[in-house]
Amino acid sequence: MTATTSLFDPARFEAALEDALTAxxxxxxxxxAAMRHALLAPGKRLRPQLVFAAGALSQAPVEALTPFAVAVELIHTYSLIHDDLPAMDDDALRRGRPTVHVAFDEATAILAGDALQALAFETLAITPELTLEQRMRLVGLLAHAAGAGGMVGGQALDIEAERFPSTAAPESDALTALEQLHRGKTGALIEAAVIGGALCGPKVKRTLLETLAPLAAQLGLAFQIVDDLLDATSDAATLGKTPGKDARQGKQTFVTLLGERVARERLRTLQRQIDAAIATLGRDAAPLATVARQVIERDR
Amino acid sequence: MTATTSLFDPARFEAALEDALTAxxxxxxxxxAAMRHALLAPGKRLRPQLVFAAGALSQAPVEALTPFAVAVELIHTYSLIHDDLPAMDDDALRRGRPTVHVAFDEATAILAGDALQALAFETLAITPELTLEQRMRLVGLLAHAAGAGGMVGGQALDIEAERFPSTAAPESDALTALEQLHRGKTGALIEAAVIGGALCGPKVKRTLLETLAPLAAQLGLAFQIVDDLLDATSDAATLGKTPGKDARQGKQTFVTLLGERVARERLRTLQRQIDAAIATLGRDAAPLATVARQVIERDR
Structure with missing residues (x-):
């Protein structure tokens, strides 16, 4: 298999998720059952695909990439369960299924999220396919991305912006504040997927990481702008989750803040920057180009 | 300092917790603020003390024990925040302070718990005071103890026993089921504290771990029986949390199942077993003997 083809195999990846869960x-x-309900629902697996695409750039073998991709998806899934809770976004539909607190109950949903987070770190710690040093760097990277300085911190800012609008930034700084919020909420884990995927390789060049870091941040931002556009313009059957939620909850999004037209322009600019960065990475970047396109052109 | 004195210094440990939080x-x-409210409330720090006491048995230096003890307390604190949530035990008082969802709000409480869990693994991953192999074993040990096969799994069983009593075990198996539940809910983290503390040493004898494993399990069980006795017989001012909760929630406990007299007998038997095991460990076990006594004789 050449590096121009992604090593990501959807069926094998689902089996790996199932194995981790059983462990x-x-x-x-x-x-x-609640953990399984959430984890094995039909997801896009974008973050695992990013792990594999970035891994192709450092010649990481599939056996080394799989446990990290599983860990990233475990963290992502736990965050969806908790974000959907009544005390948070209060959502009933996710990945085309009833959310965990609807299908089970609220206590079970909280605990299923908690257990999935622990399982992510356990999975990484015990995998023999990565060196001790790789495992340790990946645990540190993922834990930081998942925590108060990343995903959870961004989600906290999101909740606060909605509930305490009086403490929000003045109009002129609103865009900066929104970017900061999403850099944490969705960006941090996407960035960790890209950087961590590259770190799964046997030898990782510093110049590669220096190219990937801003690229991953741009990709995370593009992901969020697409999310906001979809929420504003799509329907539940296509999305697999409840659309129009942002407007109903009075949330500031890239669409409410910039308008649809400017948001799409911003997205096109990001796409050009991402394409330019990928072009410098040679033919091993073909899988990353594919996933980046998928992030931007997705309809759910 | 001789090994008969514990290396655990309360003031230095509080400072280490604060440092981890800032990081x-x-x-x-x-x-x-919510993470800090929960983490720096006046706690007994029993699990960190166990880490240090077990570490004395493998000549672990204080610098190596501190990050693991911090990680254990971070996990314990996150579990208290989530257990107290309205969807779980719905408690308003903890460590003598309003619980996080009361002092802040429910969403913030969920997120503070989530972030503290991530921080536990980040703290362990990046500490230079432990070798890569030690860090990796400790991450795996702690993640397993914290997850569905340990603490969170036990909490799930606890919630289920309360809400779906019809699915509970028949009377004859009720004690076994209760022990299993608490082996997860409180035992797993106590066992991880003891085993992990020993693993922080430069050279850990297999025979030491073989003595510590059953001892730690007995200590975890003793801890829970004391907890149940205190809930049945103490007051809020002494406990720092709401007493009498088990009876009101119709929970099965060692007291409701065995009666107070038999529960106390069971506790004395465990104490004799623990003392006997500690006696085989020589003078380095003096700190462990002290903490074990504290676990059993505490009034909160």
Whole structure:
């Protein structure tokens, strides 16, 4: 297989998720069922695909990429369960299925998220396919991206912006504040997927990481702008989750702040920057180009 | 300092907790305040003390024990925040302070718990005081203890026993089921504290771990029986949390199942077993003997 083809195999990846889940040895069958309900729902697996695409740039073998991609998807899935809770975004539909607190109950949803987070780090810690040093860097990278300085911190800012609008930034700074919020909420994990994927390779050049870091940040921002556009313009059947939620909750998004036209312009600019960066990476970047296109052109 | 004195220094440990929290670089000041509210409330720090006491048995230096003890306390604190949520035990008082969802709000409480869990693994991953192999074993040990096969799994069983009593075990198996539940809910983290503390040493004998494993399990069980006795017989001012909750929620506990007299007998038996095991460990076990006594004789 040449590096121009992604090593990501959807069926094998689903099996790897299932294996990781089984390894959790849940004491409670109900908790296990809730974790499974969320994790094995039909997801796009964008972040795992990014892990594999970035891994192609450092010649990382599929065996080394899989546990990290699984860990990233475990973190992402736990965050969806918690974000959907009644105390947070209060959503009933996710990945085309009832959310965990609807299909089970709120306590089980909180615990299923908690257990998936722990499982992400356990999966990384015990994998023999990565060196000790790789595992350690990946645990640190993923934990930081998932925590108060990344994903959870961004989600907290999102909730606060909605509930305490009086503390929000003045209009002129609103765009900067929104970018900061999403750099944490969705960007941090996307960036960790890209950087971490590259770190799974046997030898990682510093120049590669220096190209990937801004590229991953641009990709994370593009992802969020697409999300906001879809929320404003799509329907539940296509999305697999409830659309129009941002407007109803009075949330500031790139669409409410910039308008649809300017948001699309911003997206096109990001796309040009991403394409330019990818072009410098040679033919090993073909899988990354494919996933980047998928991030931007997706309809759900 | 001889090994008969514990290396655990309460003031230095509180400072280490504060340092770890600051390192989380929270994007949201409100989230940071909620994490701090829970983490720096006056706690007994029993699990960190166990880490240090077990570490004395493998000549672990204080610099190596601190990051692991911090990680254990971060996990414990996050679990308290989530257990107290309205959807779980719905408690308003913890460590003598309003619980996080009361002092802040429910969304912030969920996120503060989530961020503290991530921070535990980040803290362990980046500490230079432990070898790569030690860090990796500790991440795996702690993640497993915290997850569906340990603490979260036990909490799920606890919630289920309360809400779906019809699915509970028949009377004859009720004690076994209760022990299993608590082996996860409180035992797993106590066991991880003891085993992990020993693993922080430069050279860890297999025979030491073989003695510590059953001892730690007995200590975890003793801890829970004391907890149940205190809930049945103490007051809020002494406990720093709401007493009498188990009875009101119709929970099965060692007291409701065995009666107070038999529960106390069971506790004395465990204490004798623990003392006997500790006696085989020589004078380096003096700190462990002290903490074990504290676990059993505490009044909160």
């Amino acid at each position: 959790s040895a849940s004491l409670s069958p109900r908790l296990f | 989380s670089a929270s994007l949201s000041p409100r989230l940071f």
